Amino acid sequence: GEKFKAISVADFFYKNREIAGFDNPVRATYTIVRELVENALDACEQYSILPDVRVKLIDEGNSIYRLKVEDNGIGVPYEQIPYAFGQILFGSKYTLRQSRGIFGLGGKMAVLYGQITAHSNVKVISSQGGYEKYMFELSINIQENKPIIKKKEVRPNPGRWRGTIVEIKFEGDYIRAKPKIIEYFRQTSIILPYANILFIDPDGVLYRFDRITTVMPKPPQEIKPHPHGIDIEMINRMINSSRSSTLLDFLVNNFHRVGVATALSFLKSVKIDPEMNPRDLKPEDIVKLVNKMKVYDKFRPPDPDCLSCIGPELFKAGIIREFNPEFVTVTQRKPSAYSGHPFIVEAAIAYGGRIPIVPPDEILVYRYANKIPLLYDLHNDVTMKVIKKINWKRYKIDLANMPLAFFVHICSTKIPYKTVGKEYIADRPEVEYEIEWALKTCARNLRIYLSKKEKINIAHRR
Amino acid sequence: GEKFKAISVADFFYKNREIAGFDNPVRATYTIVRELVENALDACEQYSILPDVRVKLIDEGNSIYRLKVEDNGIGVPYEQIPYAFGQILFGSKYTLRQSRGIFGLGGKMAVLYGQITAHSNVKVISSQGGYEKYMFELSINIQENKPIIKKKEVRPNPGRWRGTIVEIKFEGDYIRAKPKIIEYFRQTSIILPYANILFIDPDGVLYRFDRITTVMPKPPQEIKPHPHGIDIEMINRMINSSRSSTLLDFLVNNFHRVGVATALSFLKSVKIDPEMNPRDLKPEDIVKLVNKMKVYDKFRPPDPDCLSCIGPELFKAGIIREFNPEFVTVTQRKPSAYSGHPFIVEAAIAYGGRIPIVPPDEILVYRYANKIPLLYDLHNDVTMKVIKKINWKRYKIDLANMPLAFFVHICSTKIPYKTVGKEYIADRPEVEYEIEWALKTCARNLRIYLSKKEKINIAHRR
Numbered sequence: 063g064e065k066f067k068a069i070s071v072a073d074f075f076y077k078n079r080e081i082a083g084f085d086n087p088v089r090a091t092y093t094i095v096r097e098l099v100e101n102a103l104d105a106c107e108q109y110s111i112l113p114d115v116r117v118k119l120i121d122e123g124n125s126i127y128r129l130k131v132e133d134n135g136i137g138v139p140y141e142q143i144p145y146a147f148g149q150i151l152f153g154s155k156y157t158l159r160q161s162r163g164i165f166g167l168g169g170k171m172a173v174l175y176g177q178i179t180a181h182s183n184v185k186v187i188s189s190q191g192g193y194e195k196y197m198f199e200l201s202i203n204i205q206e207n208k209p210i211i212k213k214k215e216v217r218p219n220p221g222r223w224r225g226t227i228v229e230i231k232f233e234g235d236y237i238r239a240k241p242k243i244i245e246y247f248r249q250t251s252i253i254l255p256y257a258n259i260l261f262i263d264p265d266g267v268l269y270r271f272d273r274i275t276t277v278m279p280k281p282p283q284e285i286k287p288h289p290h291g292i293d294i295e296m297i298n299r300m301i302n303s304s305r306s307s308t309l310l311d312f313l314v315n316n317f318h319r320v321g322v323a324t325a326l327s328f329l330k331s332v333k334i335d336p337e338m339n340p341r342d343l344k345p346e347d348i349v350k351l352v353n354k355m356k357v358y359d360k361f362r363p364p365d366p367d368c369l370s371c372i373g374p375e376l377f378k379a380g381i382i383r384e385f386n387p388e389f390v391t392v393t394q395r396k397p398s399a400y401s402g403h404p405f406i407v408e409a410a411i412a413y414g415g416r417i418p419i420v421p422p423d424e425i426l427v428y429r430y431a432n433k434i435p436l437l438y439d440l441h442n443d444v445t446m447k448v449i450k451k452i453n454w455k456r457y458k459i460d461l462a463n464m465p466l467a468f469f470v471h472i473c474s475t476k477i478p479y480k481t482v483g484k485e486y487i488a489d490r491p492e493v494e495y496e497i498e499w500a501l502k503t504c505a506r507n508l509r510i511y512l513s514k515k516e517k518i519n520i521a522h523r524r
Numbered sequence: 525g526e527k528f529k530a531i532s533v534a535d536f537f538y539k540n541r542e543i544a545g546f547d548n549p550v551r552a553t554y555t556i557v558r559e560l561v562e563n564a565l566d567a568c569e570q571y572s573i574l575p576d577v578r579v580k581l582i583d584e585g586n587s588i589y590r591l592k593v594e595d596n597g598i599g600v601p602y603e604q605i606p607y608a609f610g611q612i613l614f615g616s617k618y619t620l621r622q623s624r625g626i627f628g629l630g631g632k633m634a635v636l637y638g639q640i641t642a643h644s645n646v647k648v649i650s651s652q653g654g655y656e657k658y659m660f661e662l663s664i665n666i667q668e669n670k671p672i673i674k675k676k677e678v679r680p681n682p683g684r685w686r687g688t689i690v691e692i693k694f695e696g697d698y699i700r701a702k703p704k705i706i707e708y709f710r711q712t713s714i715i716l717p718y719a720n721i722l723f724i725d726p727d728g729v730l731y732r733f734d735r736i737t738t739v740m741p742k743p744p745q746e747i748k749p750h751p752h753g754i755d756i757e758m759i760n761r762m763i764n765s766s767r768s769s770t771l772l773d774f775l776v777n778n779f780h781r782v783g784v785a786t787a788l789s790f791l792k793s794v795k796i797d798p799e800m801n802p803r804d805l806k807p808e809d810i811v812k813l814v815n816k817m818k819v820y821d822k823f824r825p826p827d828p829d830c831l832s833c834i835g836p837e838l839f840k841a842g843i844i845r846e847f848n849p850e851f852v853t854v855t856q857r858k859p860s861a862y863s864g865h866p867f868i869v870e871a872a873i874a875y876g877g878r879i880p881i882v883p884p885d886e887i888l889v890y891r892y893a894n895k896i897p898l899l900y901d902l903h904n905d906v907t908m909k910v911i912k913k914i915n916w917k918r919y920k921i922d923l924a925n926m927p928l929a930f931f932v933h934i935c936s937t938k939i940p941y942k943t944v945g946k947e948y949i950a951d952r953p954e955v956e957y958e959i960e961w962a963l964k965t966c967a968r969n970l971r972i973y974l975s976k977k978e979k980i981n982i983a984h985r986r
C-alpha cells in the first residue's frame with residue numbers, strides 16, 4: 063500500500079528549492095544576494111532611514127563563498143531573531159502595505175541553502191539602537207521548521223548602533239553569477255538615488271553607488287482590506303475575531319475606507335439588515351455578502367497611502383545619473399486596483415546619452431516591482447507583452463534604430479508574482495492596462511521632444 | 525515597530541495561490557481538472573490497474589462549477605482520507621520513485637480554491653476494495669493547516685468496488701479554459717493508449733478516449749537515494765535514524781546499489797575508516813564525505829526500476845491513433861541521471877497523416893513529464909531550447925513546410941519543475957543533452973524514410 067506522511071514547509075522548500083530560485087549554485091548566488099539586500103532595504107525604508115547597505119562577498123575556495131550584508135535599518139528585536147532567520151513562513155511583512163518582502167521565506171531560504179551546501183550556520187548581529195546588541199548563530203531544523211540556536215550573546219552597544227549584519231556561507235558560483243549581480247545593484251541604484259549601496263566582490267573590486275539626494279518617498283501605511291479584495295475565508299476570519307455586534311459596525315471596523323454611510327448604503331442595496339449580528343450569518347448569507355461586496359461599485363477606491371512609489375523626481379534623478387540621457391520622460395499613473403489590491407504604475411522612457419542602440423530582440427527594458435529589479439523571464443512578463451502590443455511607429459519611435467531605454471515600476475500591496483523566486487509578474491488586465499497607458503504617455507512626450515528636435519535641426523541646416 | 529508572526533503553509537498557499545496555478549478562474553479550472561486526474565492516474569498505474577477515469581464538469585450557474593472525478597484506482601485508506609484531502613504537504617508520493625504527484629499539495633489546492641470561492645466542501649468516496657466504502661465531506665482549516673471533517677460515513681461495499689470519487693465545487697470559467705482542458709485530455713490519451721478516459725463537459729458533450737491495448741508499463745519501484753544525490757541534510761538525517769554501527773554498513777544500507785565491495789573501495793579512496801561509527805563523524809568529516817561521494821565516479825549508475833516510461837510500442841500506438849501519421853519514429857534513451865536522480869528521455873517525431881503544416885512559430889511540440897502533458901510556457905521549456913538548437917536542415921527536415929509533430933517525454937524520480945503549478949522544466953545540462961540526442965536519433969530516422977520516399981517517387985515518375 064501507499065506510505066502516507068506529512069512534511070514541514072521547510073522540508074518542502076528544501077526538497078524543491080529550485081521553486082524558490084535555488085536551481086543551481088549560479089542562480090543561488092544571485093538569489094541569496096537579492097534576498098538579503100531586499101531585507102536590508104525594507105528595514106531602512108519602512109522607517110524613513112536613508113539606506114546604507116554594504117555587501118561583501120568573499121571566495122573561500124572550493125566554490126564556497128561567504129556573504130556579509132550590513133544595513134543601518136531598524137534592526138530585529140532579540141526574541142524575534144531566531145524565528146526571523148530560522149523559521150520558514152515567519153516575518154513582519156504579512157501586512158497590507160507595500161514592501162519588498164511578502165512571503166516570509168526569502169532570508170530563510172538563503173540560510174537553508176548555506177546550511178545544506180556548506181554546513182554553515184547563519185550569523186546575525188542586530189540592534190534596534192538601544193543599550194545592547196545581539197549576536198546569534200543559527201541553523202534551521204528542517205524537518206520541524208524551527209530554529210536551532212547554536213550560539214547567542216548579548217553585547218553592550220555603547221555607540222547605540224542600529225542595524226543588522228547577516229553573514230552566510232554557501233556553495234556558489236560568482237564567476238557566472240557576476241553579470242546578473244552587478245546588474246542587480248546597478249538597477250537598484252537607478253530606482254534608489256537616495257541609497258548608499260556598496261558591493262565588494264570576491265575579486266576585491268568595489269562597486270559604489272552613492273546617494274545623490276536625501277529625499278525619500280514617504281513610507282507606506284498599513285491599511286485594512288478593501289471590500290473588493292474579499293473572499294469567503296477572509297470574511298470568516300474577520301467574523302470570528304470581530305467584537306462588532308452589528309453588521310454595520312463590522313463593515314466599518316474591518317474594511318478600508320468604509321464609513322457608516324457607505325456601509326449603510328451597501329447593506330441597503332443588498333437587502334441585508336445592518337443591525338444583525340455578523341455571527342448570525344448563515345454560510346449562504348456569507349457567500350451572498352462576499353459576492354455582492356466584490357461587485358458593489360460605490361465603495362471608495364483604495365487609498366494610495368499603503369503604497370510608496372519612487373515618484374517622478376527621484377526616478378528621473380536615478381535615470382539621469384546612470385544614463386545621462388538626452389531626454390527622459392517619467393510618468394506616474396493614478397492609483398488603480400486589481401482584486402481589491404491598490405497598485406500604481408510608474409514608467410519612463412529615456413533617449414540618447416549613454417544609451418546604446420540595440421537590436422530589436424535585445425530591447426533595453428528595466429522592470430521593477432515594489433522597487434525590486436526583475437532580471438529574469440523578460441519574455442514571460444506582462445511589461446514585455448505590453449511593449450510588443452504598442453504601435454511605436456504611431457509615436458515616430460523606431461525601436462530598432464533609436465537609443466532607447468524603457469522603465470516600468472509597479473507598486474502594490476500584493477505583486478502577483480508567478481514564482482516564489484519573484485522572477486516575473488502574472489498577467490492582470492488592470493495592471494496591463496495601466497502599464498500600457500503609462501508607456502503611451504511617455505511615448506507621446508518623447509515624440510513631442512523628437513519633433514521639436516527635428517524642427518531645430520531643420521532650422522540649423524538652412 | 526514591526527509586527528512579527530508565523531503563518532501555516534495552507535495560509536501561504538491561500539494568500540499566494542497564483543504560485544500554484546490558481547491565478548484566476550480560467551487557469552484554476554484547468555489546474556483543478558489536471559490535479560484530480562493526475563491523482564486518479566497515479567492511483568491506477570502504481571498498482572498495475574488499467575485506468576478507467578471518468579470526469580464530469582457541470583455548470584451550476586453564476587460561474588460555479590461542480591467537478592466530479594471517478595477512478596478505479598487503489599483507493600485511499602479510511603484514516604488517511606482527511607489528511608490526504610485536507611492537509612497541505614501530506615501525501616504518499618514523497619518517495620524515490622516516478623509518479624505524477626510529488627509535492628503533496630495538488631489535490632488540496634483544488635479543495636482550498638473551491639472552499640474560498642464557492643464555500644463548498646470536498647466530497648470524497650473511496651474504497652480499497654474491501655467490505656466497506658467511506659464517504660467524507662471535508663474542508664481545510666487554513667490557519668492551522670488541518671482537515672475539518674464536516675461529515676463522514678462508512679457504508680457497505682457489497683460489490684467490492686475499489687476506487688475513489690472526488691467532487692469539488694468552485695468558481696471557474698469553462699468557456700475560456702475549454703481549449704486547454706480538451707487538449708490536456710487529448711495529450712494524455714496519446715501517451716496512455718491503455719487508459720479509458722471519459723470527459724463530460726458542461727455543455728453535455730462527451731469526450732471519449734478508449735483504450736486500444738491492455739499492455740501497461742511496469743510500475744516503478746521505490747529506491748534508496750543514489751550517492752550522487754546526497755547533501756549534508758540528507759546524510760545527517762540518515763545518520764540520526766540509522767542503526768548501523770559501522771560506516772560500511774551505513775553506506776550499504778542507505779544507498780542505492782552500493783554493495784560491500786563498492787562501499788569499501790569508496791571509503792578506501794577517501795581514506796575514511798570503514799569500521800568507524802557514523803555517529804562519530806564530526807561536521808567537517810560529514811562535509812568531506814558528502815563532497816567525495818558526489819564526485820566519486822565508480823558508483824553504479826541508478827537502476828531504472830524506479831522509473832516507468834511509456835516505452836516505444838505504446839508511445840507509437842498512441843501517436844498513431846491520434847494522428848494516423850505517414851511515418852513515426854520513437855526512441856528511448858538509456859537511463860541517465862542528474863544530481864543523483866535517474867531519468868529517461870523518450871522522444872518521437874511524426875510526419876504526415878492528420879498532422880498539418882504549421883507556421884514555424886506554431887511548431888507542434890508535445891511535452892510530457894512523468895506522463896503529465898505540459899501545456900504552458902513552451903518557450904521557457906528546455907525542450908524548445910533544444911529544438912531551436914538542432915540544425916534540422918542537416919536532416920533535410922523543413923520545419924516550415926513539412927507536416928511534423930515532435931514529442932518529448934521525461935521520466936524521473938524528480939522532475940525539476942520551476943513552478944508549483946508544474947508548468948515547465950528548469951534547465952539541466954544532463955537533461956538537455958538527452959533530449960537533444962533523442963530528437964537527433966528521431967530526425968535521422970525520419971531523414972532515412974524521407975529519402976526512401978523520395979527515391980520511390982522518382983522511380984514512379986519515370
Ligand SMILES: Nc1ncnc2c1ncn2[C@@H]1O[C@H](COP(=O)(O)OP(=O)(O)OP(=O)(O)O)[C@@H](O)[C@H]1O
Nearest residue numbers: 101105146153154163164165166167168169170226
Ligand atoms: N536586515 C534586516 N533588518 C531588519 N529585519 C530583517 C532583516 N532581515 C530580515 N528581517 C526580518 O525577518 C523577516 C523574515 O525575512 P524573510 O526574508 O525570510 O521574509 P520576508 O522578507 O518577510 O518575505 P520574503 O520571503 O518575500 O523575502 C522579515 O519580515 C523582517 O522582519
Ligand SMILES: Nc1ncnc2c1ncn2[C@@H]1O[C@H](COP(=O)(O)OP(=O)(O)OP(=O)(O)O)[C@@H](O)[C@H]1O
Nearest residue numbers: 563567608615616625626627628629630631632688
Ligand atoms: N484519486 C485518488 N486515489 C488514490 N489516492 C489519492 C487520490 N487522490 C489523492 N490521493 C492521495 O492523496 C495524496 C495527496 O494528493 P495531492 O494531490 O494533494 O498530492 P500529491 O499527488 O501527493 O502531490 P502533488 O501536489 O504533486 O499532486 C496523494 O499522495 C495520494 O496518496
Ligand SMILES: [Mg+2]
Nearest residue numbers: 101163168169
Ligand atoms: Mg525577505
Ligand SMILES: [Mg+2]
Nearest residue numbers: 563625630631
Ligand atoms: Mg496530486
